[in-house]
Amino acid sequence: xxxxxxxxxxxxxxxxxxxxxxxxxxxxxxxxxxxxxxxxxxxxxxxxxxxxxxxxxxxxxxxxxxxxxxxxxxxxxxxxxxxxxxxxxxxxxxxxxxxxxxxxxxxxxxxxxxxxxxxxxxxxxxxxxxxxxxxxxxxxxxxxxxxxxxxxxxxxxxxxxxxxxxxxxxxxxxxxxxxxxxxxxxxxxxxxxxxxxxxxxxxxxxxxxxxxxxxxxxxxxxxxxxxxxxxxxxxxxxxxxxxxxxxxxxxxxxxxxxxxxxxxxxxxxxxxxxxxxxxxxxxxxxxxxxxxxxxxxxxxxxxxxxxxxxxxxxxxxxxxxxxxxxxxxxxxxxxxxxxxxxxxxxxxxxxxxxxxxxx
Numbered sequence: 001x002x003x004x005x006x007x008x009x010x011x012x013x014x015x016x017x018x019x020x021x022x023x024x025x026x027x028x029x030x031x032x033x034x035x036x037x038x039x040x041x042x043x044x045x046x047x048x049x050x051x052x053x054x055x056x057x058x059x060x061x062x063x064x065x066x067x068x069x070x071x072x073x074x075x076x077x078x079x080x081x082x083x084x085x086x087x088x089x090x091x092x093x094x095x096x097x098x099x100x101x102x103x104x105x106x107x108x109x110x111x112x113x114x115x116x117x118x119x120x121x122x123x124x125x126x127x128x129x130x131x132x133x134x135x136x137x138x139x140x141x142x143x144x145x146x147x148x149x150x151x152x153x154x155x156x157x158x159x160x161x162x163x164x165x166x167x168x169x170x171x172x173x174x175x176x177x178x179x180x181x182x183x184x185x186x187x188x189x190x191x192x193x194x195x196x197x198x199x200x201x202x203x204x205x206x207x208x209x210x211x212x213x214x215x216x217x218x219x220x221x222x223x224x225x226x227x228x229x230x231x232x233x234x235x236x237x238x239x240x241x242x243x244x245x246x247x248x249x250x251x252x253x254x255x256x257x258x259x260x261x262x263x264x265x266x267x268x269x270x271x272x273x274x275x276x277x278x279x280x281x282x283x284x285x286x287x288x289x290x291x292x293x294x295x296x297x298x299x300x301x302x303x304x305x306x307x308x309x310x311x312x313x314x315x316x317x318x319x320x321x322x323x324x325x326x327x328x329x330x331x332x333x334x335x336x337x338x339x340x341x342x343x344x345x346x347x348x349x350x351x352x353x354x355x356x357x358x359x
Contacts, residue, residue: 072222086206086287087260089251091175099127100179100198100248105168108135112185112303114147120183121150123191125198127177128154132170134163165276166266168244171254178205180254184245186303193297200293201248208249208284209293210242211300216327216340224327224338226278226320233345240342241281242292246300249284257283262333268326274319275326282330282339291343 102120106113113131120126129150133139139157142149149155160167168182179201181194189211201209215227215238233239257266261283269276284292331338 072218086250086252087256089171089175089178089255091171091173094178095176096127097178099125099177100181100194101172101175101177101251102126102129102181102183103168103172104129104131104183104185105245106131106185107163109185116183116185117148117150117155119188120191120194121153121155123194125191125195126153126181128156130172131155131157132160132167133157134160134167164270165273166258166269168276169254169257169280171251171258175251178251179248180251181248182244182246184304187246188301188303189246189297190299193295193299196297197248197295200295204288204290204293206250206252206284207288207290207292208242208244208247208281209295210244210247211295211297212243212246212302213239213294214241214243215239215342216241216338224324224331226323226327228320237346238342238344239294239348240291240340241278241285242294244277244280245302247277247292249280253280253284256287264333265330268329272322272326274322275330278323278326279330282334285341286334286339289339289341291341291348294345294348 102123104113104116104120106116117129117131120129131139138159140148148157158170158172160170179198181197183189197209197211201207213233215236217225217227217236219225227236257280261279265279265282269279281292327338
C-alpha cells in the first residue's frame with residue numbers, strides 16, 4: 001500500500017532520506033541522508049551570513065540619514081512667540097463642535113469611493129461626507145447611482161475644475177464643523193478609531209493629528225530627505241509630520257492653504273503632482289511650532305500598501321525622491337529651513353498622556 005516491498009530488514013536510499021524498513025507495511029523509520037544534511041547546513045549558514053550582513057550594513061546605509069548631521073549649518077527656524085494668527089474660514093460659524101466633516105479624496109476608483117461613502121456615513125461623529133470630485137463632468141445623481149449616496153448622512157460632491165492635488169485642501173462652502181478629517185478613499189478605519197483621533201485632535205485643535213507619521217532628515221550633503229517606514233519609526237524612533245491621507249485638522253487651514261500660503265508652494269505641487277500633504281504639514285508647523293499628534297492604530301488599513309495594494313501616486317518608484325526634492329524646495333520658501341518639529345515617539349506618548357490627564 002505504501003510502495004514498500006516486504007522484507008525482514010533492510011535499507012533503501014532516496015535523494016533526501018534513508019528509510020529503515022521494519023518489516024511491517026504500515027511503518028518505516030526515515031532519517032535525512034548525508035547529502036540532505038549537507039545542503040541543510042549550507043542553507044542555515046547562508047541565512048545566518050545574510051542576517052549578519054544585514055545587521056552590519058543597515059547602520060552604515062542609514063548613517064547618512066540623520067536628523068541634523070553635525071557639519072550641516074542649518075539655521076534655527078523663526079518660531080513665533082505665540083501661536084501664529086491663522087486666517088479664519090470664510091463660511092458660517094461652527095454648528096456642531098462635537099462632530100467633524102469627512103473630506104474624501106478619490107479619483108477614478110468608483111468601487112473604493114462607494115465603499116468609503118457607505119462605511120463612513122455610519123459613523124456617529126461624522127457630520128457630513130464631502131467628496132472632492134475632479135473626474136470631469138458631473139458626479140452621478142442619487143437617482144442614477146444611489147450607491148454614491150447615503151440615507152443617514154449628507155453626502156455632497158464638490159466639483160473642481162482640474163485634478164490638482166491642491167484641491168484636496170479647498171475651503172469648501174458650508175462647513176458646519178471646525179474639525180475636518182482628510183481621508184483617501186483607500187483608507188479603511190473603524191468609526192471608533194476615528195472617534196479616538198477626534199478626541200486627540202480636540203486637545204490641540206490648531207494642530208494636526210493623524211495615523212501615518214513620517215520624518216524629515218538631512219543627508220551627508222546637508223540635503224533634506226523624506227524618510228518613511230523603517231527609517232521613521234524603527235531606526236530613528238521619531239517623526240515630524242503626519243500624512244493627510246488620514247489626518248484631522250482645523251478648517252481654518254483650508255482657507256490658509258488656498259488663499260494665503262505662498263503661491264510658489266502650490267505651483268510646485270502642481271508641477272510634480274505630489275507633496276500637497278507636505279505643504280500642509282509645513283503650513284501647520286509654521287503656525288504652531290509643535291509636532292503633530294500621532295495616533296497608532298493597527299486597525300487602520302491602507303489598501304495602497306501590501307500585496308493587494310491599489311495603484312496610487314505613492315506607488316511610483318521615484319516617489320521618495322520627488323518628495324525629498326519637495327522638501328528642499330519648500331525649505332527655500334521658508335527661509336532656508338523647514339519649520340517642522342521632530343519628536344520622538346516616547347516624547348509624543350508622554351505629551352499625549354499629559355494632555356489626557358489635564359483635559
